[in-house]
Amino acid sequence: MSYPIEVLYEDNHLIAVVKPPGALIQADESDERCLMDDVKDYLKSKYQKPGNVFLGLIHRLDRNVTGIVVFAKTSKGASRLSEQFRKRDITKTYHALVEGHLERPHGTLINMLDKEEHKRIAYESPKGKEAKLSYKVIKELGENTLVEIELYTGRFHQIRAQFGLINHPLVGDYKYGAETTLPNQEIALAATNLEFKTATGDKDIALEIPIPTWHPTK
Structure with missing residues (x-):
């Protein structure tokens, strides 16, 4: 399925x-x-490029979530942006709707997370890697809570797993215990x-999209 490209x-x-x-x-x-594939087709069409178009994958989002993704159009772009992610020079902010009402208006979650490859799920383990995030409550929406999240590490399913571990899974996330669906x-x-520097390092870029409106059902 093709999706329209919003640049x-x-x-x-x-x-x-x-x-x-x-x-x-x-x-x-x-x-x-x-x-x-869709971004490559967009670039081919825009610049009338024959043959293959280079597009470097720098970071990922899970299939069932939405948000800002940056791709590299050149090897220089891939190298420079990957370095920013590696050094954690990039600021990543997320919004999520979690089940229930959190006890504290803000907090930090730190867990040791490992990955179960076969089930494609993250779980807490002393052999895992440190996963750290901070959150603050934006508002309560019925039985759920809208939170703003800043990631300090980039572990597999990190946000989903960490909120599941405190019994406030993300709405729609049955893998981590959600009872509501979307x-x-x-x-x-x-x-x-998402905030980052250009590949040439001469400009700071700050991107923002609206918070989605989610309508959960049980």
Whole structure:
């Protein structure tokens, strides 16, 4: 399935787009069309490029979530942006709708997370890697709570697993204990803000998208 491309930022080295919920970022064994295919087609059409178009994958979002994704258009862009992610020079902010009401208006979650490859799930283990995030409550919405999240590490399913571990799973996230659902198996998580430097290092870029409105059902 193809998705319309919503471009948030583009220069000679990088392109940032909005990933719709349900879209694969990168092709998998199913050979299903992915967001990278759509962005490549967009670049081919825009610049009238014959043949293959280079597009570097720098970071990922889970299939059932939405948000800002940055791809590299050049090897220089891929190298420079990957370095920023590695050094944690990038600011990533998420918004999520979690089940229940949190006891504290803000807090920090630290867990040791490991990954179960077969089930594609993260779990707490002393052999895992440290996962750290901070959150603050934006508002309570009925039986659920809208939270803003800043990630300090980038572990597999990190936000989903950590909120599941405190018994406040993300709405729609049955893998981590949610009792509510969203249409099309969407999970109530969005990468809403991303701050980084251009590949040339001469400009700070701050991108933002609106917080989605989620309508959970039981």
